[in-house]
Each structure stands twice: as structure tokens, then as C-alpha cells.
Amino acid sequence: MKRIAVTYDNGQIFQHFGKTETFKVYEVEDGRVVSSEVIESNGAGHGALAGLLADHTIDVLICGGIGGGAVAALEDCGIEICAGAAGDTDSAVEAYLKGELVSAGVTCNHHEEGHSCGHHEEGHSCGENGGCHGGCGSHSTLEGRNVGKTVRAHYKGTFNDGVQFDSSYDRGEPLEFVCGAGMMIHGFDAAVADMEVGQVVDVHLMPEEAYGFPDPQAILTVEIAQMPGSEELKVGEQVYLSNAYGQPFPVKVTAKDDATITFDANHEMAGKELNFRIELVEVL
Numbered sequence: 001m002k003r004i005a006v007t008y009d010n011g012q013i014f015q016h017f018g019k020t021e022t023f024k025v026y027e028v029e030d031g032r033v034v035s036s037e038v039i040e041s042n043g044a045g046h047g048a049l050a051g052l053l054a055d056h057t058i059d060v061l062i063c064g065g066i067g068g069g070a071v072a073a074l075e076d077c078g079i080e081i082c083a084g085a086a087g088d089t090d091s092a093v094e095a096y097l098k099g100e101l102v103s104a105g106v107t108c109n110h111h112e113e114g115h116s117c118g119h120h121e122e123g124h125s126c127g128e129n130g131g132c133h134g135g136c137g138s139h140s141t142l143e144g145r146n147v148g149k150t151v152r153a154h155y156k157g158t159f160n161d162g163v164q165f166d167s168s169y170d171r172g173e174p175l176e177f178v179c180g181a182g183m184m185i186h187g188f189d190a191a192v193a194d195m196e197v198g199q200v201v202d203v204h205l206m207p208e209e210a211y212g213f214p215d216p217q218a219i220l221t222v223e224i225a226q227m228p229g230s231e232e233l234k235v236g237e238q239v240y241l242s243n244a245y246g247q248p249f250p251v252k253v254t255a256k257d258d259a260t261i262t263f264d265a266n267h268e269m270a271g272k273e274l275n276f277r278i279e280l281v282e283v284l
Contacts, residue, residue, distance in 0.1 A: 002028040004096065005053055006089040007063040008038060013085050013092055015064030017049070018181045024089050025056060031097055050074045062092050069142065069189055070182035084249060144193030147180035150284040153192055156277045165274075174281045185210050188276060195280040203276050211269040218265040220251070230261050241265075 007014040008024040020041055027035045039056065041049055050073035053061060061074060062082040074081055085092045152174040157166040168175050177183040179192050187209030191201055207213050220241075224230050233239060237253045241263065251263035 002059045003057055004028060004060045004062060004093055005039075005056070005058040006061075006085075006092060008089055011088060011090075013062065013064050013087060013089055015086065017061075017063045017066040017070050018178075018183070020049070020063075023053070025058065026093050028093075028097065033093060033097075050077050050079070053077065053079055060096070062089075062096060066182060069180065069184070069186050072186055073182075142180040142190055142193045144179075146195065146280075146283055147193050149179055150176065151179050151192060151280060152176045152282040152284065154279040154281055155188075158275045160273055160275065165269075174279075176284075187274075188278070191276070191278055192280060195278070197280050197283055200277065200279045203278065205274045205276070207271050207273065210272065210274045211267045212271075214264075214266045214270045219254070219262060220265060221255075221260050221262045223259060224256075224261050225259075227261070233261060239263075 004026045005023040006026070007017055007020040008022045009020070014020045014022075022038050022040055024036055024038050026033050039052075041052060050070065053074070054077040058079055060080045060082065062085050064084065064086055066081065066083045071081060071083075082096060154168045154174045155166075156164060156169060158164050180189055183189075184192075185205070187203060187205035190209070191203045195201060222230075233253050233256065235253050235256055239251060239253065241249060241251055249265060251265045252268070253261060254264045255262040
């Protein structure tokens with residue numbers, strides 16, 4: 001018997017794991033759904049949600065957006081994660097059971113160059129192509145004076161060679177997020193968890209504290225004939241594909257020949273060591 005939980009809102013997959021109020025839980029036997037029920041989350045945060053699902057002996061979570069902290073908490077509980085899903089919950093479960101949650105309906109939606117790391121917020125999660133993989137490492141639930149509170153922080157991010165990849169100072173506006181809610185990469189969240197307002201810290205994050213390591217399952221090779229428009233793409237170009245439920249996700253073209261084209265759906269920061277200077281501006 002396998003138990004699958006889906007973030008649930010009026011028949012649809014709720015897109016923010018940390019704020020979901022209900023889960024629909026499916027019992028599966030011999031590859032078929034035999035029963036289902038809706039359970040309440042009781043307003044628990046992402047760490048507590050992982051414990052709640054573990055208490056209900058959940059084997060698989062299907063959800064929309066989910067952050068690195070939540071991924072780590074779920075992995076600690078041995079729960080498989082299918083992130084990036086959208087649409088009807090029943091259909092998502094059926095697609096998962098058929099092995100079609102990733103591969104069905106992949107199309108080239110539009111081209112967009114210059115996809116960047118942005119604000120390091122939720123949406124850059126493990127398996128953002130809709131696949132069922134983790135790879136973010138294992139972390140305990142965060143503790144600290146700011147966990148669960150809305151905070152505002154300025155930051156500058158650099159690679160080990162000193163090259164800057166992002167800065168809230170340049171945008172003139174601090175980043176606002178709920179500390180410990182899975183909205184940020186784990187190492188950033190952990191650094192802010194016990195900071196005082198006005199404090200500035202420098203942190204060096206290994207990949208397992210940031211965007212994890214590249215996942216070979218996120219390498220997608222498809223036939224050019226099955227993807228209209230892909231014949232015009234070039235190696236190195238960044239584009240968007242859509243998963244089985246029409247949700248877009250960014251990829252980079254890594255290889256191409258006369259018959260096939262290969263995309264890498266790993267986050268562009270996967271496998272990289274990152275450095276942040278963080279200034280806690282305000283705790284709301």
C-alpha cells in the first residue's frame with residue numbers, strides 16, 4: 001500500500017506548500033487509487049507539515065511550489081517529492097501512477113534569454129520541472145529568534161572568484177520573506193534565523209546548503225520533430241518548457257543534432273558554492 005498526499009484547494013493543487021491548509025491523501029494499491037480523504041494542516045509551517053505527513057505515513061508528496069528547507073525536512077522524513085505540478089489533484093495522481101507526470105505534454109512554449117537567479121525565493125526548488133527528485137541534502141528544522149517571522153534583509157551574492165551574481169542593494173529594496181518557511185535556500189535561511197536587526201554576516205554556502213547538486217534526471221532529450229519550434233534553438237540558449245500540466249519551467253539547451261535536442265532543467269546555480277553578505281534590516 002502506498003499513500004500519496006497532494007497540496008489541496010477546492011480540487012486543485014495548491015501552489016505554496018508552506019501555506020497549504022489541506023492535503024488530499026490517496027491510498028494506492030497495485031497501481032490504483034482505492035480510497036482518498038482530505039486532512040487539515042492546522043496552519044503548521046513547512047517543518048511541522050513534514051512531520052504531519054510523516055505521522056500520516058505518507059510516501060509521496062505532489063505539490064506546486066516548494067522551497068529548499070521544506071524539501072530537506074520532507075527528505076528527512078523519507079518522503080518522495082513531486083514538485084512543480086498544477087491542475088486537478090485526481091489527474092495529477094493518475095499521471096504520477098502512469099509515470100507521466102514529467103514526460104507527457106512537454107512542449108516548447110517560448111524563448112527567453114537571460115534567465116537569472118533572481119531573489120533566491122521559492123520556485124527554484126528541487127524538481128522544478130515536475131519530476132520526482134530531491135538532491136538538496138539533509139537538514140534539520142531551523143531554530144532561532146526569527147524563525148516563523150517576516151523579515152526584511154539586504155544581501156549581496158558572489159561566487160568564489162568574487163564575481164557578483166545578485167544584490168538587493170543594487171535594486172534599492174531589501175528582500176522580504178518568512179524565515180524558515182522554505183521561501184529561501186537553506187543556508188540563507190539558516191544565516192538569518194538568529195540574526196539581530198542591524199547585524200551583518202558573511203556566509204559561505206556549499207552546494208548542499210544552496211541549490212544542491214545537478215540531477216541527471218533533470219536532463220531531457222526529446223525528438224525535434226515532436227517539438228515544433230525547437231529546430232531554431234541553439235546550444236547555450238535558455239528557454240521555457242511546460243510540464244504535463246502546462247506549468248512553465250526554465251531550461252538550457254545543452255546539445256543538439258539532426259534528430260534530437262537536449263535540455264538541462266537543473267537550476268543554473270546547482271553545484272555552485274555561493275557567498276552572501278547579509279544585513280538584517282527589519283523583523284516585522
